[in-house]
Amino acid sequence: MKTVYSLLHHEHAPEREFFRGNLVECFEKPDRALKILQEIRKRSLGEIVTLPAPTVESGNNNREEFVDSTTVIEPDADLLRLIKLVHKEAYISFVRTIFQEWRRVVPTQSYALPHTFNRLAKDRAEPASPYAKLGYYSFDTGTPITAGTWNAAIGSAWCAFKGKEIVRKEGMAFALCRPPGHHAHWDICGGYCFFNNAAIAAAAFRTHDPTATVAILDVDYHHGNGTQSIFYDRADVFFASIHGDPTHDYPYFLGYADETGGQNAPGQNANFPLPRGTTWDQYTRVLDAALEKIESQNPQYLIVSLGVDTFRGDAISKFLLESEDFRTYALTE
Ligand SMILES: [Zn+2]
The missing domain is CATH 3.40.50 (Rossmann fold)
Structure with a gap:
């Protein structure tokens, strides 16, 4: 069985998360995907397909090195269309831009975390303050956002999308998606998840064949x-x-x-x-x-x-x- 993998996950490597009252080292880190990859290689579990970045901006799509975190990935149009089928557009923009907004108010901290959540006025429109936005689009304090989070989340969704293509041809695939996705809602991140990779894969199957x-x-x-x-x-x-x-x-x-x-x-x-x-x-x-x-x-x-x-x-x-x-x-x- 083929494994689908993207180097972009390296760009999401936050230092700390808030866990049960303490700021602790993140549990969800690049090493998790690397260990899986290492075992797949060691046990010869099949070909590893390392994807080029899903960008339409750069001509350098075959790079093996990680892209510079300051270069924001402009995702492939088909992928973005699928993400929009399972996530609200304003939430997608939030994942893309919140870290830059955060850095303008907290220039020295390399990761953004919410400290208040909207339990007070659920129908309110999106707030302007980056602190408020973080609480508006998150459900926990354990999901830090960094300069490279958008790129990594796009890379992860790209693995799910490409995994679907291999399944259609070969019957089975393993998409090594990092960051993970199953805690991400239509318009909320949480549990280390930003885009729901399984939902994106399901949307991809349904888009290809609406009766599937x-x-x-x-x-x-x-x-x-x-x-x-x-x-x-x-x-x-x-x-x-x-x-x-x-x-x-x-x-x-x-x-x-x-x-x-x-x-x-x-x-x-x-x-x-x-x-x-x-x-x-x-x-x-x-x-x-x-x-x-x-x-x-x-x-x-x-x-x-x-x-x-x-x-x-x-x-x-x-x-x-x-x-x-x-x-x-x-x-x-
Ligand atoms: Zn879990």
């Missing part, structure tokens, strides 16, 4: 609240998520079993929250149930939001899956 049926299975430890919310009231994309019970785990406010789809899409959303300490025996039963639900939809395309933080040793998760379990899991799927 698509299912998304999210196996990250944390509920895929962004993906759920984007498709919650749409019957064309089925969403299932197996995750740590949001009663105790991030993102806390979505991911409960009674969230089964909106008025226009009843039964099109399936959540499988599991308790902390879940082992493979418990997990595999729920995985079977989720796969049964997906099979009953008879989708032409399956997108897996593959977070592997269900592993026993993960720093911010509480399931107890072992390395061997992930091999079994791959065979199951």
